[in-house]
Amino acid sequence: MLQASEPQARTTTFGGRPIGHDERVLTPRPWTEAQSLWARELLDTVPAGPVLEVCAGAGHIGLLAVAGTGRHLVQVDADLHACVWASRNARVWGVDSDIRHGAMAEALMPDERFALVIADPPYLPSDGVSEFPEDPLTAIDGGSDGLDLARECLTVIGRHLVRGGAALLQLRDEAQGRELAVDAAACGLSIDESRQFDGGAVLLLRRTTEG
Known part of the structure; x- marks a missing residue:
C-alpha cells in the first residue's frame, strides 16, 4: 500500500x-x-x-517584531501545523513565545491584556482562492467577502488591547480597511492609519474606549 509522504520542510x-x-x-x-x-x-x-499575534501562521511577523526587545509574545493559530512551526521558529530565534492552538477568541483568558496586537487573517473572498492553488486553504480563505476572520480579529483586539496600545491588522488592500470602519467602531476601535504595500495593506488601530 502506498503511503503519503511527509511534507518536505522548507526554509524562507x-x-x-x-x-x-x-x-x-x-x-x-x-x-x-x-x-x-x-x-x-x-x-x-x-x-x-x-504582544499578541493572532492568525500567526509560522510566526514570522510576530517574531521579527519582538526579537531582541524582551517583550513576551503570545501567538495563536487555529491550524496545528502552523503552531508546530511557530514553536520551532521561536526556539530557533530565541524568542519567549507562548504558542496557542485554537480559535483566537477561545485561546485567550478574559483578563489577558496586550500592549500590541498583530493580526494576520486570511482575507481572500472564498470565490477567489482557486487563483492560489499552492496556498493552504485555511490560510487564505476569508469567507464570502474576505473579511470574516478580520472581523473576528477586531473583536479580539477590542477585548484585549490595553488603553494606549496599538494593533496592526493585515488586509488585502486599503479598500477592505474602509469596509471595516463600522466594525472597528463597534469594537471600540478607531483606524488611525492605513498603509498600502506591494502585496497587501495594514491598518493601525487604537482604542476609543477604556480597556
Whole structure:
C-alpha cells in the first residue's frame, strides 16, 4: 500500500533570519517584513506588556517584531501545523513565545491584556482562492467577502488591547480597511492609519474606549 509522504520542510529567509515551514503552512510573504518593522516601531511608544499575534501562521511577523526587545509574545493559530512551526521558529530565534492552538477568541483568558496586537487573517473572498492553488486553504480563505476572520480579529483586539496600545491588522488592500470602519467602531476601535504595500495593506488601530 502506498503511503503519503511527509511534507518536505522548507526554509524562507525573513528579516535576515530563517523561518521554517512546509506546504501545509502559508509561505512567508517578503512584503510582510514591513508590518513587522512597523510593529517594532510601535513598541517604542506603547505601554509595557506582552504582544499578541493572532492568525500567526509560522510566526514570522510576530517574531521579527519582538526579537531582541524582551517583550513576551503570545501567538495563536487555529491550524496545528502552523503552531508546530511557530514553536520551532521561536526556539530557533530565541524568542519567549507562548504558542496557542485554537480559535483566537477561545485561546485567550478574559483578563489577558496586550500592549500590541498583530493580526494576520486570511482575507481572500472564498470565490477567489482557486487563483492560489499552492496556498493552504485555511490560510487564505476569508469567507464570502474576505473579511470574516478580520472581523473576528477586531473583536479580539477590542477585548484585549490595553488603553494606549496599538494593533496592526493585515488586509488585502486599503479598500477592505474602509469596509471595516463600522466594525472597528463597534469594537471600540478607531483606524488611525492605513498603509498600502506591494502585496497587501495594514491598518493601525487604537482604542476609543477604556480597556
